Amino acid sequence: xxxxxxxxxxxxxxxxxxxxxxxxxxxxxxxxxxxxxxxxxxxxxxxxxxxxxxxxxxxxxxxxxxxxxxxxxxxxxxxxxxxxxxxxxxxxxxxxxxxxxxxxxxxxxxxxxxxxxxxxxxxxxxxxxxxxxxxxxxxxxxxxxxxxxxxxxxxxxxxxxxxxxxxxxxxxxxxxxxxxxxxxxxxxxxxxxxxxxxxxxxxxxxxxxxxxxxxxxxxxxxxxxxxxxxxxxxxxxxxxxxxxxxxxxxxxxxxxxxxxxxxxxxxxxxxxxxxxxxxxxxxxxxxxxxxxxxxxxxxxxxxxxxxxxxxxxxxxxxxxxxxxxxxxxxxxxxxxxxxxxxxxxxxxxxxxxxxxxxxxxxxxxxxxxxxxxxxxxxxxxxxxxxxxxx
Amino acid sequence: xxxxxxxxxxxxxxxxxxxxxxxxxxxxxxxxxxxxxxxxxxxxxxxxxxxxxxxxxxxxxxxxxxxxxxxxxxxxxxxxxxxxxxxxxxxxxxxxxxxxxxxxxxxxxxxxxxxxxxxxxxxxxxxxxxxxxxxxxxxxxxxxxxxxxxxxxxxxxxxxxxxxxxxxxxxxxxxxxxx
Amino acid sequence: xxxxxxxxxxxxxxxxxxxxxxxxxxxxxxxxxxxxxxxxxxxxxxxxxxxxxxxxxxxxxxxxxxxxxxxxxxxxxxxxxxxxx
Numbered sequence: 001x002x003x004x005x006x007x008x009x010x011x012x013x014x015x016x017x018x019x020x021x022x023x024x025x026x027x028x029x030x031x032x033x034x035x036x037x038x039x040x041x042x043x044x045x046x047x048x049x050x051x052x053x054x055x056x057x058x059x060x061x062x063x064x065x066x067x068x069x070x071x072x073x074x075x076x077x078x079x080x081x082x083x084x085x086x087x088x089x090x091x092x093x094x095x096x097x098x099x100x101x102x103x104x105x106x107x108x109x110x111x112x113x114x115x116x117x118x119x120x121x122x123x124x125x126x127x128x129x130x131x132x133x134x135x136x137x138x139x140x141x142x143x144x145x146x147x148x149x150x151x152x153x154x155x156x157x158x159x160x161x162x163x164x165x166x167x168x169x170x171x172x173x174x175x176x177x178x179x180x181x182x183x184x185x186x187x188x189x190x191x192x193x194x195x196x197x198x199x200x201x202x203x204x205x206x207x208x209x210x211x212x213x214x215x216x217x218x219x220x221x222x223x224x225x226x227x228x229x230x231x232x233x234x235x236x237x238x239x240x241x242x243x244x245x246x247x248x249x250x251x252x253x254x255x256x257x258x259x260x261x262x263x264x265x266x267x268x269x270x271x272x273x274x275x276x277x278x279x280x281x282x283x284x285x286x287x288x289x290x291x292x293x294x295x296x297x298x299x300x301x302x303x304x305x306x307x308x309x310x311x312x313x314x315x316x317x318x319x320x321x322x323x324x325x326x327x328x329x330x331x332x333x334x335x336x337x338x339x340x341x342x343x344x345x346x347x348x349x350x351x352x353x354x355x356x357x358x359x360x361x362x363x364x365x366x367x368x369x370x371x372x373x374x375x376x377x378x379x380x381x382x383x384x385x386x387x388x389x390x
Numbered sequence: 391x392x393x394x395x396x397x398x399x400x401x402x403x404x405x406x407x408x409x410x411x412x413x414x415x416x417x418x419x420x421x422x423x424x425x426x427x428x429x430x431x432x433x434x435x436x437x438x439x440x441x442x443x444x445x446x447x448x449x450x451x452x453x454x455x456x457x458x459x460x461x462x463x464x465x466x467x468x469x470x471x472x473x474x475x476x477x478x479x480x481x482x483x484x485x486x487x488x489x490x491x492x493x494x495x496x497x498x499x500x501x502x503x504x505x506x507x508x509x510x511x512x513x514x515x516x517x518x519x520x521x522x523x524x525x526x527x528x529x530x531x532x533x534x535x536x537x538x539x540x541x542x543x544x545x546x547x548x549x550x551x552x553x554x555x556x557x558x559x560x561x562x563x564x565x566x567x568x569x
Numbered sequence: 570x571x572x573x574x575x576x577x578x579x580x581x582x583x584x585x586x587x588x589x590x591x592x593x594x595x596x597x598x599x600x601x602x603x604x605x606x607x608x609x610x611x612x613x614x615x616x617x618x619x620x621x622x623x624x625x626x627x628x629x630x631x632x633x634x635x636x637x638x639x640x641x642x643x644x645x646x647x648x649x650x651x652x653x654x
Binding site (some may be wrong): 003004084114136167168171172173174268269270271272274275354355356357 | 405408409412413416421422424425426427428447448449450451452453455460
Binding site for chain 2 (some may be wrong): 590591594603651653
């Protein structure tokens with residue numbers, strides 16, 4: 001084990017995957033990842049083409065072009081940068097290019113805010129990218145290696161973004177285990193594209209498709225998303241066999257088996273929730289956790305299975321679909337429709353607002369109140385709002 | 391688990407101090423975690439960083455509200471931000487100042503210790519970058535982390551002469567602080 | 570304080586932020602040695618060195634102690650002394 005910054009642990013994993021082309025544009029708090037990777041390239045530690053660009057739109061466009069030639073590609077961005085990529089993200093998925101991206105999570109302007117929430121990644125929900133979310137530096141690093149296996153699988157062939165909470169994970173120093181190069185090489189063979197651009201065999205990527213066939217292409221992407229579920233679970237198990245670390249498949253659970261109240265969340269808040277659960281359990285409260293590792297494809301079956309015996313499920317969203325409710329909450333309710341526990345939605349941690357153990361305890365108390373009364377009084381609510389300034 | 395909160399200003403090495411403490415604690419065989427809370431990233435703005443040290447893996451990621459130890463790199467922050475907020479009564483506050491503890495108007499039940507780390511930095515480094523000296527003083531005052539591990543972490547972070555000078559500042563502050 | 574719609578703010582709010590507290594070193598002007606050339610005022614990146622009756626004075630509320638004035642002064646009339654804190 002070594003102690004290092006989360007961003008550097010990610011950069012080390014990227015290096016171990018031997019990408020051919022990396023293109024990125026620096027933006028806080030993603031900067032330390034690409035800064036470290038560009039240092040590796042400059043110092044000759046990583047033999048790859050690092051292409052500097054003038055925007056995130058260009059960075060993703062470079063990745064699309066490079067990936068179409070059969071190159072293994074990587075990029076990272078956050079917040080406004082991810083928003084600027086939006087258009088090209090659809091192309092990457094539609095062209096079925098297995099690009100891997102670290103989606104450092106940060107709030108969106110305005111007002112401008114550099115701190116963590118997950119609005120940026122959630123807002124890319126429908127682009128056709130597989131979306132994973134990491135709990136700690138170790139998982140953010142290990143997920144890179146898993147992501148290439150998932151993305152490049154011929155049954156999948158979709159890009160993967162890995163959510164990593166800005167500052168909370170990118171800037172934390174904590175112990176991590178790096179994967180030895182020879183083991184990564186065994187786990188992750190060279191990318192074998194099914195079709196790729198080369199002057200010897202001219203192809204057209206991205207022709208216009210008329211109404212007679214567009215829906216079929218969308219259906220094919222949707223089907224690939226469905227197949228990705230099994231692949232994500234299998235890769236997680238294979239990773240455990242190879243490296244000895246496991247974070248769950250599509251979801252993970254903690255103290256969930258006999259839980260009356262389940263908390264469902266994703267990202268770096270998971271650790272704080274686990275500590276809160278230990279304290280609540282010591283108090284005799286039956287509380288458990290469902291950690292969503294994979295947000296798209298959405299693990300409907302796994303969540304239903306984990307939640308079916310609980311009395312209430314509290315869904316934590318570090319995002320909001322303005323005018324409705326948190327995105328995870330909507331998804332979870334659709335899974336539980338007409339069955340399972342009461343569902344409560346909580347909007348919290350926006351723009352870097354700290355989430356403490358007592359935040360979690362208050363949420364659990366509200367869920368217990370709903371169980372007692374048998375109904376959910378307020379479906380979706382903001383947590384820790386300062387009413388004084390409103 | 392022991393929790394440390396460091397207050398300073400942008401450019402004073404508040405974040406580096408936290409990282410060095412976490413690295414040194416890890417070298418001592420502990421689990422550790424360090425992370426910053428940036429205000430707006432500019433020189434001079436008040437900045438806080440956090441360190442957790444534990445015998446078991448650390449999962450908690452919230453800010454530190456009730457630190458066992460508080461390190462104040464810049465005494466002018468007293469009054470600007472509530473530096474002593476939540477410090478445990480049985481904890482310790484270490485302030486970089488030439489003043490004696492009783493001359494500081496700190497609202498804390500915790501023990502207050504002071505050291506003129508800026509002077510040590512000026513004497514040893516010739517520059518007022520006092521963060522390494524201050525963590526040397528922390529090592530002595532609290533006994534939580536070995537001075538050898540801190541010096542090792544400092545020399546790894548700043549290679550060459552700068553590392554050696556900073557390690558000297560660590561040792562000097564360690565020797566000046568009473569255990 | 571109530572929040573404004575869209576986080577729209579009025580100008581001049583940074584005046585309440587007395588950046589003089591950031592100093593490690595404080596510039597002291599030797600009025601006898603000062604020839605009143607105004608170089609310190611022209612070079613001050615914060616605009617806190619003012620002319621007062623052919624001599625110069627520093628607004629210590631906002632001087633960050635960067636030392637540019639002392640560096641530029643052709644008469645060597647500005648000394649940087651460590652700030653008592």
